[in-house]
Amino acid sequence: MKPRLLAEGCATRLAGPLLFLKRTVDVGLNEAVEVKGADGRTRLGRVAAADEETLTIEVLENTAGLGLADVVVRFVGQPLEFALGPGILGRVFDGVGRVIDGGPPIPAREAYPIEGLPWNPVARGVPRDFIETGVSAIDLMNSLVRGQKLPIFSGGGLPHDRMAADIATNARLPRGAAGDFAIVFAGMGLPHDSAEFFRRRLEQGGALERTALFLNLAADSSTQRLLTPRYALTAAEYLAFVEGKHVLAILTDMTNYCEALREVSSSKGEIPSRKGFPGYLYSDLATLYERAGCVHGAKGTLTQLSILTMPSDDITHPIPDLTGYITEGQIVLSRDLDRRGVNPPVNVLPSLSRLMKDGTGERYTHRDHPALASQLYSAYARAVQTRVLAAVVGEDGLSEADRRYLAFGEGFERNLVHQAGARSFAESMEAGWRLLKGLPHAELTRLSDEQIARYLAKA
Amino acid sequence: MSMAAIRWISGPVLRATVRGPFFLRECVRVGPRHLLGEVVRIDGDEITVQVYEDTTGLRPGTLIEGEGNPLAIRVGPALLGNIYDGLLRPLTGIDARVTAGARPAPAARLAFRPSRKAGATVRGGESLGEVSLPGRRTLACLVPPDLEGELVAIQEAGEYDDTQPVASVRTADGREVGVAMSHAWPVRVPRPVARRLPTREPLVTGQRILDALFPVALGGKAAIPGGFGTGKTVLLEALAKGCAADVIVYLGCGERGNEMAGVLEELPQLVDPRTERKLMERTVIIANTSNMPVAAREASIYSAITVAEYFRDQGLHVALMADSTSRWAEALREVSGRFGELPGEGGYPAYLSSRLAEFYERAALVETLSGSRGSVTVMGAISPPSGDFSEPVTSHTKRYVRAFWALDVKRAQARFYPAVHPLQSYSEDAAEFAPWWSENGNTQWLELRRRFLTLLDEQSRLERMAKIIGKDALPARQQLTLACADLVNEAFLRQNAFAPKDRVAGPAKQAAMMRITGRFIELSTQAVAAGVAPDRITRLACLRPLARMGEEIGDGEMEKFDAVASALETEFHDLIPAPEARDEAAAAG
Numbered sequence A: 001m002k003p004r005l006l007a008e009g010c011a012t013r014l015a016g017p018l019l020f021l022k023r024t025v026d027v028g029l030n031e032a033v034e035v036k037g038a039d040g041r042t043r044l045g046r047v048a049a050a051d052e053e054t055l056t057i058e059v060l061e062n063t064a065g066l067g068l069a070d071v072v073v074r075f076v077g078q079p080l081e082f083a084l085g086p087g088i089l090g091r092v093f094d095g096v097g098r099v100i101d102g103g104p105p106i107p108a109r110e111a112y113p114i115e116g117l118p119w120n121p122v123a124r125g126v127p128r129d130f131i132e133t134g135v136s137a138i139d140l141m142n143s144l145v146r147g148q149k150l151p152i153f154s155g156g157g158l159p160h161d162r163m164a165a166d167i168a169t170n171a172r173l174p175r176g177a178a179g180d181f182a183i184v185f186a187g188m189g190l191p192h193d194s195a196e197f198f199r200r201r202l203e204q205g206g207a208l209e210r211t212a213l214f215l216n217l218a219a220d221s222s223t224q225r226l227l228t229p230r231y232a233l234t235a236a237e238y239l240a241f242v243e244g245k246h247v248l249a250i251l252t253d254m255t256n257y258c259e260a261l262r263e264v265s266s267s268k269g270e271i272p273s274r275k276g277f278p279g280y281l282y283s284d285l286a287t288l289y290e291r292a293g294c295v296h297g298a299k300g301t302l303t304q305l306s307i308l309t310m311p312s313d314d315i316t317h318p319i320p321d322l323t324g325y326i327t328e329g330q331i332v333l334s335r336d337l338d339r340r341g342v343n344p345p346v347n348v349l350p351s352l353s354r355l356m357k358d359g360t361g362e363r364y365t366h367r368d369h370p371a372l373a374s375q376l377y378s379a380y381a382r383a384v385q386t387r388v389l390a391a392v393v394g395e396d397g398l399s400e401a402d403r404r405y406l407a408f409g410e411g412f413e414r415n416l417v418h419q420a421g422a423r424s425f426a427e428s429m430e431a432g433w434r435l436l437k438g439l440p441h442a443e444l445t446r447l448s449d450e451q452i453a454r455y456l457a458k459a
Numbered sequence B: 001m002s003m004a005a006i007r008w009i010s011g012p013v014l015r016a017t018v019r020g021p022f023f024l025r026e027c028v029r030v031g032p033r034h035l036l037g038e039v040v041r042i043d044g045d046e047i048t049v050q051v052y053e054d055t056t057g058l059r060p061g062t063l064i065e066g067e068g069n070p071l072a073i074r075v076g077p078a079l080l081g082n083i084y085d086g087l088l089r090p091l092t093g094i095d096a097r098v099t100a101g102a103r104p105a106p107a108a109r110l111a112f113r114p115s116r117k118a119g120a121t122v123r124g125g126e127s128l129g130e131v132s133l134p135g136r137r138t139l140a141c142l143v144p145p146d147l148e149g150e151l152v153a154i155q156e157a158g159e160y161d162d163t164q165p166v167a168s169v170r171t172a173d174g175r176e177v178g179v180a181m182s183h184a185w186p187v188r189v190p191r192p193v194a195r196r197l198p199t200r201e202p203l204v205t206g207q208r209i210l211d212a213l214f215p216v217a218l219g220g221k222a223a224i225p226g227g228f229g230t231g232k233t234v235l236l237e238a239l240a241k242g243c244a245a246d247v248i249v250y251l252g253c254g255e256r257g258n259e260m261a262g263v264l265e266e267l268p269q270l271v272d273p274r275t276e277r278k279l280m281e282r283t284v285i286i287a288n289t290s291n292m293p294v295a296a297r298e299a300s301i302y303s304a305i306t307v308a309e310y311f312r313d314q315g316l317h318v319a320l321m322a323d324s325t326s327r328w329a330e331a332l333r334e335v336s337g338r339f340g341e342l343p344g345e346g347g348y349p350a351y352l353s354s355r356l357a358e359f360y361e362r363a364a365l366v367e368t369l370s371g372s373r374g375s376v377t378v379m380g381a382i383s384p385p386s387g388d389f390s391e392p393v394t395s396h397t398k399r400y401v402r403a404f405w406a407l408d409v410k411r412a413q414a415r416f417y418p419a420v421h422p423l424q425s426y427s428e429d430a431a432e433f434a435p436w437w438s439e440n441g442n443t444q445w446l447e448l449r450r451r452f453l454t455l456l457d458e459q460s461r462l463e464r465m466a467k468i469i470g471k472d473a474l475p476a477r478q479q480l481t482l483a484c485a486d487l488v489n490e491a492f493l494r495q496n497a498f499a500p501k502d503r504v505a506g507p508a509k510q511a512a513m514m515r516i517t518g519r520f521i522e523l524s525t526q527a528v529a530a531g532v533a534p535d536r537i538t539r540l541a542c543l544r545p546l547a548r549m550g551e552e553i554g555d556g557e558m559e560k561f562d563a564v565a566s567a568l569e570t571e572f573h574d575l576i577p578a579p580e581a582r583d584e585a586a587a588a589g
């Protein structure tokens, strides 16, 4: 039996999210508490520090309305947990795992600590096998692999919401049964309209039954925002490693999460690091992102596709910067492409999927896929360089070969990156080979002679 | 053992009231689960402790026990081929999730064959006999460096646990000390050597751009700074697989779990072409991933270098790869912040620089205590925030390393790997290595190196100019310079870490490729001097096989380079008409 301890009338100070109590009970660090004020509302919290006289409680939900006199603190005796069981797909939860769709409660089988525990690297399996998203710039150029964490770096006003909803609707496992696939969607600091957009799009696309939706709205407290991805990922781990599903977790918007972290950190009086974010932002993000993966002996996998909006479109801002250092690549959206009507506006040059080599090629996609992607990259990089040159010296100052690269670059953006609807992988490959036909074959050094003969010889 | 009781706790730092003496840097055990910690400050009756594991559940009053010795790890032959956490506790044979709490290392059963007899005087670092374990190289049972005395007993040949004494040594003050095949050593104390040796030999890395342009010395130190995705990890892994060291210590410090899983899966499948043994057999992996406790990340770098020194003391050449030293520095910063220390530059504690210096100083080519030659070469990745090399960790590291391999975002984005920037990188020792390369079949090494570097330097200037006036407006000679620099990049420097035949390039292959590339530059310069237009040279058929020779010709196929070279000669021969041929053509016309 868990100890049920109560502390009443011993609150001494309230400062932002921190509640200080006279230490009247014997409790341990990080253990969960429930804080109840005169308003009757229960707020989650945890023991953040303790000395002989005082307990410091970090309240993880809004502290407005709390007073010192009437606060009652119940100590749970262990860290925060999320009780889960079958039937969480198709359901909608708030940011701390409470059902909000009017349906019955979840039949809880077992409770899991929301912080998770780090995977032993020895227990991890190397992510393999391809997830088809229907987006050529991802499937062909930066393939998503089961168990990978691949974020989308976007900017305010760019169509990342639409892209996320499309992927949630169209994503499939080319080598797996449809019933094996599940989506966990966590919205953090989501405006009401976006939350509705996602819910509607998933419903229309028929993806809602395979989705567990966690919604922390913009109006919810920022401390609660810190818990939302933890509840969502706990549910995702449950689906993947208990129910054996291949789970795609979509977390949006990580920038809201990081800003909440900054706010809470500064209200705790911690020494800020870059741009006011706490020095532990990297480690904190790692505890979320590292929950993706494959595990030896487990049937399911957990893939993460998080979305973040880069403040002022700045990829060197600490949020995208530290994210990029943890995740296995990134898909970068570009305002310039968006303006030119390319949709989805993926700039492939700064984009990268680090695990691509493990989930593509003969066994998973196509034997010539890696070489094709590499050649397209190298040619597009040259096209972009040539474009800069052409802007200065004019197209007339370019050599014949350079002009062909220029045309290739245009075609690449219009006919490969841009797409009206979802594309199958085979269609993406097709589009890629077609584009390369316009370039001097001798310069395609990433392709073998055989590949050139097979795909590019003039018919 | 001294005891103390927790007075205050927050995160990985606690303060406790002592009951008995403690010393600075003493290793302690905290609470009922015996969490590992270290005393970092003593103030009157209060100690401050850094805890290396998750402190959830600890509370005021929880007891702490001093171990009476500094934080130490057990080093021995059985480390090879295994994976450990930052405090050198095995990660194999435990749960899929890493939990806090004591995990005693199981002893390994190893075969011992004595080489010394009772009565002999033995000194620290000497061998007492051979240790062999199946599928591994034979190693020595070393006397711990700080022990000296008379060998009073030694076991016969047989199998023993590596923690169980196989010999007994009586010291000058009359104590009898048991010596096992493994021994404990404090991680923060460098292991002693007879003397440090000057080094005139490179550590061959198998990466052309490094060996040819920015070589690192055997026992040297190199830094690999680069923004995310520029190829630090892939390069370090390629070095771990391909460099010409006897032992590899691979430290994953605050990085991804999947990368560790990848190394663990791949190394046992690869064979070291020099020894015909599995690569895993020469490797020790130390993993403290980004989601594992931060304080242990701080200690992991010392565990790693101590392991490296141990194998050096066996008379071996050891390469240590640390990915990434920035995460170590951040752990230092985070823990220091919790102590309430005053932050310096970039929030790092003021002692960041001296800690970096201490760490890199432990790299060296040495004469070991037993008189053999061994080395530790350190290669550390740096992850500068925003990819900006002016930040504290990069700038301080730069003062202590002699090879600087700067990774460039632009090259990485064009998928040009390794993305080492040829103008921002350097090697302070390069000139020393020419004799070594001469002896190893590359007499032109220094000259061609200079040639390549000059071309790459000119390329960057000319490209700026071409941006203003257009490439075609450049004089023929400068157009040729651009074409040759392109070739150096494409045909020689580019090396795909995943291409089966080009992952690693041995010295002979490197020499052949360097020679062919150099010959192209020579012939094309002659051709342009003889009036051939540069665009005829860039259309030569031999350029394609040249650009692909790295990927298509393996280390064991040196004869294939002759074919590439002779095609080159023929095509240029046809391009530059000999004077008589020109006369004949004139006569016929």
Ligand SMILES: Nc1ncnc2c1ncn2[C@@H]1O[C@H](COP(=O)(O)OP(=O)(O)O)[C@@H](O)[C@H]1O
Pocket (backbone or CB within 6 Å): A352, A353, A354, A355, B226, B227, B228, B229, B230, B231, B232, B233, B234, B235, B417, B418, B419, B495, B496, B497, B498
């Ligand atoms: N030498 C190389 N050969 C081929 N691909 C490489 C090479 N170096 C890097 N890459 C590619 O770049 C990606 C990122 O490299 P990585 O080493 O993980 O970057 P970092 O550690 O600097 O963040 C890899 O996943 C791989 O696709």
Ligand SMILES: [Mg+2]
Pocket (backbone or CB within 6 Å): B232, B233, B234, B255, B323
């Ligand atoms: Mg890396």
